[in-house]
Amino acid sequence: MSLTAEQVAAFERDGFLVLPDAIPVARCEELIERAEAIVDAFDPATVSIFTTDDQVRTTDQYFLDSASRISCFFEAEAFDADGSLRHAKAVSINKIGHALHDLDPTFDAFSRQPAIAEAAASVGFVDPLLVQSMYIFKGPHIGGEVACHQDATFLWTDPGSVVGFWVALQDATIENGCLWAQPGGHRGPLRRRFVQDPDTGARFDELDLTPLPEPGGPELVPLEAPAGTLVVLHGLLPHWSDVNRSERSRHAYAVHVVDGAARYPADNWLQRTPDLPLRGFAGAGTLHP
Numbered sequence: 001m002s003l004t005a006e007q008v009a010a011f012e013r014d015g016f017l018v019l020p021d022a023i024p025v026a027r028c029e030e031l032i033e034r035a036e037a038i039v040d041a042f043d044p045a046t047v048s049i050f051t052t053d054d055q056v057r058t059t060d061q062y063f064l065d066s067a068s069r070i071s072c073f074f075e076a077e078a079f080d081a082d083g084s085l086r087h088a089k090a091v092s093i094n095k096i097g098h099a100l101h102d103l104d105p106t107f108d109a110f111s112r113q114p115a116i117a118e119a120a121a122s123v124g125f126v127d128p129l130l131v132q133s134m135y136i137f138k139g140p141h142i143g144g145e146v147a148c149h150q151d152a153t154f155l156w157t158d159p160g161s162v163v164g165f166w167v168a169l170q171d172a173t174i175e176n177g178c179l180w181a182q183p184g185g186h187r188g189p190l191r192r193r194f195v196q197d198p199d200t201g202a203r204f205d206e207l208d209l210t211p212l213p214e215p216g217g218p219e220l221v222p223l224e225a226p227a228g229t230l231v232v233l234h235g236l237l238p239h240w241s242d243v244n245r246s247e248r249s250r251h252a253y254a255v256h257v258v259d260g261a262a263r264y265p266a267d268n269w270l271q272r273t274p275d276l277p278l279r280g281f282a283g284a285g286t287l288h289p
């Protein structure tokens, strides 16, 4: 399913492209089942709360190590004051990351399916490398906000190359916290980079003080997406998603791709261990030992 010239032009104009019915719903359901099995097997004693709060994340070795692992992160509101889970473990997880696509056969095959590989080829990758994957739960009542950001903040290359491939595994609507994006916002500057720091683990380096769009403000448009929709996101595109206070979960999966033809800085937060080199789209099913 290569993209048409009109679709590529829309991506270049807007910084995003919404492709309904790109992924079979049965494959989405298979991925949901696999993610639930991973959470089932996860021992919450190795806790990491995922929030967009700088302090929590920058001091968290568990987060840095997740570059080469399958790690579960809890919602910020998952625990009460005593440190006990408020809800069942299965609905308290915010996300799983960040090497699912290279460590789990189901995620490997899903990430390298033709719809995603062909969309990547269509938007101009020379040497696409799958660098990061995340399964996002956005559970009913508890699913947290993702602050307005640019993906290149977390995955900078020189020149910039990161593109996100985001799949709605369940219907994403305004009420359960769909993506919102700023049309054309990818032509703005990169605001900051998330880099490794020898003292604190990682930190944000501010690059440009141009403000990002206000959450819920007029610059952002909702990208409502039925299950099976593939959303392609330019690495500089500001995007945001709200809390999910609805009754319905909003599971999604995102894989981020960088170009091997670009330089990947040694101070990016995400550094894979040497035994887990980055791979492209070819060779699904040939996971590292």
Ligand code: FE2
Binding pocket: 149, 150, 151, 164, 239
């Ligand atoms: Fe993002």
